Amino acid sequence: MINHFRSMSLRNRIILLSVALSVAVSGIFSVSYYRNISRDLEQSLSDHAMSLSFQISKYMDERLRSIISRVYTLVSGPSYTTTLREFLLGNNEYQYALTMTRINGFISEIKMSDPFISSVYVYTPKGTFYDLASYPKTGFDFLKSDLYREYQENGGPVLYKSAKMKDEIFKGDKYVIPLVVRVNLSGYFGEVYLIINIDSNEMDKYLSKSIIGGEDVVVVDTNKRLIASNGAIDTQAYRDKITIRPKLSHWDENNRDYIVSADCLDSSNWVVVVFSDKSQNKAALNSSRYLVAFLIVLSAVIAGAFSLFFSIRIIRPLEQLQQSMLAVTKGDFTMRYEYGYNNEVGRLARCFNDMVEKLGNFVRELNLTIEQLKVEKENVKREQTLKRKAELNALQAQIDPHFLHNTLNSIIWLAEEGKSEEISTLSAELARFYEYRIRGTKSVICINDEIEQVKSYLAIQRIRYGNSISYHFELDESLMDRLILKLVLQPLVENAIFHGVQSSDRPQKDISIRVWEDEQTNIVLEVRDNGAGIEPEQLKKINEQLSVCSFVPKDGYGIYNVNERIKLYFGDEYGLVYESEAGKWTRAILRIPQWELLEPPNSEENFDG
Structure with a gap:
């Protein structure tokens, strides 16, 4: 009222x-x-x-x-x-x-x-x-x-x-x-x-x-x-x-x-x-x-x-003054209101005329300033784009020698054992792995190509560990043509082998890779192992560090890089999280959005592989 x-x-x-x-x-x-x-x-x-x-x-x-x-x-x-x-x-x-x-x-x-x-x-x-x-x-x-x-x-x-x-x-x-x-x-x-x-x-x-x-x-x-x-x-x-x-x-x-x-x-x-x-x-x-x-x-x-x-x-008289004010609000700074009596309305009219004159001068100066700020904003945006491209390329480059170093160590170990046939197979799988890696110049590939890289990697590791590692894939074929960053799934599989199943006394070491769509239509990539698991306090600490994009200690170099690249590329609402039960299993869950474009919207320009 x-x-x-x-x-x-x-x-x-x-x-x-x-x-x-x-x-x-x-x-x-x-x-x-x-x-x-x-x-x-x-x-x-x-x-x-x-x-x-x-x-x-x-x-x-x-x-x-x-x-x-x-x-x-x-x-x-x-x-x-x-x-x-x-x-x-x-x-x-x-x-x-x-x-x-x-x-x-x-x-x-x-x-x-x-x-x-x-x-x-x-x-x-x-x-x-x-x-x-x-x-x-x-x-x-x-x-x-x-x-x-x-x-x-x-x-x-x-x-x-x-x-x-x-x-x-x-x-x-x-x-x-x-x-x-x-x-x-x-x-x-x-x-x-x-x-x-x-x-x-x-x-x-x-x-x-x-x-x-x-x-x-x-x-x-x-x-x-x-x-x-x-x-x-x-x-x-x-x-x-x-x-x-x-x-x-x-x-x-x-x-x-x-x-x-x-x-x-x-x-x-x-x-x-x-x-x-x-x-x-x-x-x-x-x-x-x-x-x-x-x-x-x-x-x-x-x-x-x-x-x-x-x-x-x-x-x-006040209504007439109001009409003059409405004309000013529409951008007419030439409007003036003349009132012949020296009372409250007359003094208000003089103040209005002075204000309109000063306001017109201020608007003209403000328009010049806005044009200058627009030019400066475009320059800052271009610099931020270049910086983002450099960060992603640096993070991706850190993963490559890490994986190659581990694979060459496996070949050296097989050579010392005199297993020439396994060396030949391992070399062929390594060649095929890098064939996917060097194919094209884009930083993103189809999920299907990433899966093929992981298959080659698992074949290499299975030769190294004498077929004691078994693995299987559960894949939603409708998602295989969606885009994903290169080399985000392989570090998770590597982590599951070296810090999961190899730390367990089980004779049979199982690794499963799943790809499906959740209720929010995001793509979920999961790597699960039946290894030693993670203690609750350590699991909580790892997830907290991943949520704030801080470095994960205890050989967490690979998962840190994967998580950082995903968040930089797709946004903070995506990334990596771990679930585990100590002594039984560990599961790495990676969420990314669905993209069918050549590059996701978060990237200002294409990133080199």
Whole structure:
């Protein structure tokens, strides 16, 4: 973003900055106005939510107190207690029917006292009594019910208020809020319970009627179990979003923002929670939002128009100066820009004119210097070419007498042994070897000619060592017409004989010569022997010396010359490397590029053989 701004024209920068400043100033005032309105509306909504939760909690508290008061009045009254005591302590076979009639009268009295009461059930060890308008479930046993288990888990209080649940006692699976009251009868020590089911649907209806706006209401206990709700909110979603302590909080759910107000009932562990949707304020805020947007756009348009008018007058002289500069960059050093006013642009124009005049003089002098440097560069290049030719010829000439000296020593040794036939064969092979050597005047030959030289050399060495040396070739015939420097393979074979197989106690001395193409399409020439091998430290030292083209000690004269000539001729990425396992084998690997030309590109001119 910053780079894009910097690349903009000056005129666009002025316009953009003017518009941005105008939008920022008007935006600050507009947003401040909008936030004040939004804050006032939210405060009003919060006050309404707190008032509503307080009113509902007080009403629910009064209703619950009324129900509990009537229940305690009933269970402590002499008529009720006397009726139950006579039934539990008496032995009259007609006592149950008489007690059911009297208890049902008490139940009807309780139900008529408050429409929230759905049904009543009385449990005694000797028999149960219930509202005759409802039908108990077959086989229901209060002491085995979830309600009784929950009652016991909560310490078995005298009065226990459960949460919203399906009616366990009566048929119909209505949702009720059970109240469990333990009844104490004088002279009787068994467990007697009165269960009053508050109709959850009636409580939900009351909550729905209490709401005149877009609020949602739920009633929960201290364990956040649902008691009642107006059914307008996901009762599972609220559980993790509210606390049971009375307070005002906020809740964002499904892109809806709520103000949450909670109030506790004084007579119970129930909590009334009101969720006021802030979207109720949207209609009131929309008009303010449109006004804010209009003011911001209007200020941006006005600022843009004024900045465009003044930027054109400011930028036009600079654009003309820019056109003059572009002409200079294309080589027109006669260009001048005249400006009649002595301001920043006028001083810049005079500096520009002076700079162009000096730059034209400098360019003319520079062109003369470049022509002189070109001549000097050609002279240096010619001298380097001659030096390179002399180095390669000197290195190649060092190998020739070394090989001839070794071969003549072999002939002298055979003469001392009186082996005239071997001397004749050896002389013939030597003649053929030098026939390839002196053929032509080029420093490069085909790989096939180099192989023929090596074959003659191996034939000479085999005569010398009494056929104890065996050799074989693995050649890629498609590569035989590629070019290679003269006498690079024979020194490697010689090294394999004198420092490899002759240093081993093996009766059979094997040498193999391979030529193949690697994955990079380079030509690889390999000479392998089954001789004494090279110790790891010595092998590492040899390869390090070959990589930096330093002299290899311990009779490494031949391989040093081969490696140096290859690198000088083809480049540092080519050359010689050794692999070996001490006591088992050694392998010399030579890599060169594929060339079918008369001379590889690294040579400036042909090298004499």
